[in-house]
Amino acid sequence: MKKIVLVVALVAFLGAGTAFAEKPTGLGIGVVAGYGGLGSSAGTPLGISLKIPSVPLYWGLYFNLPMNLTKGYSAFGLGITGDYMILQGDLVSSMNLGYYLGAGVFFDIYFQSYKETHLGSDVTGDRMDMAVGLRVPIGLTWMLAPAIELFLDVGLGFGAQMQGEEEWKWGGSTLQKHESKIEFGFYYTGSLGVRFYL
Numbered sequence: 001m002k003k004i005v006l007v008v009a010l011v012a013f014l015g016a017g018t019a020f021a022e023k024p025t026g027l028g029i030g031v032v033a034g035y036g037g038l039g040s041s042a043g044t045p046l047g048i049s050l051k052i053p054s055v056p057l058y059w060g061l062y063f064n065l066p067m068n069l070t071k072g073y074s075a076f077g078l079g080i081t082g083d084y085m086i087l088q089g090d091l092v093s094s095m096n097l098g099y100y101l102g103a104g105v106f107f108d109i110y111f112q113s114y115k116e117t118h119l120g121s122d123v124t125g126d127r128m129d130m131a132v133g134l135r136v137p138i139g140l141t142w143m144l145a146p147a148i149e150l151f152l153d154v155g156l157g158f159g160a161q162m163q164g165e166e167e168w169k170w171g172g173s174t175l176q177k178h179e180s181k182i183e184f185g186f187y188y189t190g191s192l193g194v195r196f197y198l
Contacts, residue, residue, distance in 0.1 A: 026197050027197065028149070028197045028198075029195065029196060030149075030193055030194045031048065031194060032060060032192065033047070033192060033193065045063060045077060047191075048061045051197075057084055057104070058084075058085065059083075060081040061078075063076075063079070064077040064078075074112070074113055074114075079109075080107045081105070081107075083103065083104030083137055084102055085102045086101050086102055086103055096142060096144075097140065097142050099138075100139050100140075101136070102137045102139075103134070103136055104134070104136075104137065106132070106135050107130075109129070111128050112126065113127075114126070127163070129162065131159055131160065132159050135157030135158075136155060136157070138153060138154060139153025147196060149195045149197070150193075150194050151195065153190065154189065154190045155188070155190070156188060157189060159187060160182055161184075161185065
């Protein structure tokens, strides 16, 4: 009899864990850090994670506040991702630990500028880069509470990057100039965040 009670209790516990691990269907919003797009070269991006009810996409908005990396040099980056979850499941249901595999798109834009006075004249330069492409995120999700989700993922993307025209001037004269160009390549990303469901 005791064995039957224990088995029933274990099944009930695992069943509760599985149900608990399921993501809520309401609005999900949170914070995330560590995206590896163009903007990451300006520092460690922070961002907002968003899941809208009835829309099968997870959105990410990543940004860098204006910052001075060196004297006279500043940069700002912005990245947007949208991912559709192809596979989702439990790894350890009793711990509310799951996994996911997605497919999505990304768009990055990155601004940089430089200005410094040298020998009585200003040395200036600026450039804008953009990138767009497809990505495949693979990650882990941990439901810390029924409405709190911790997630960690890595991703591989492929897309096109447009490097904007760049011109360096000193006292009104052109020191060097680089024409804009488009390159195709792979992008590696990684992020860690927490999402709250309302």
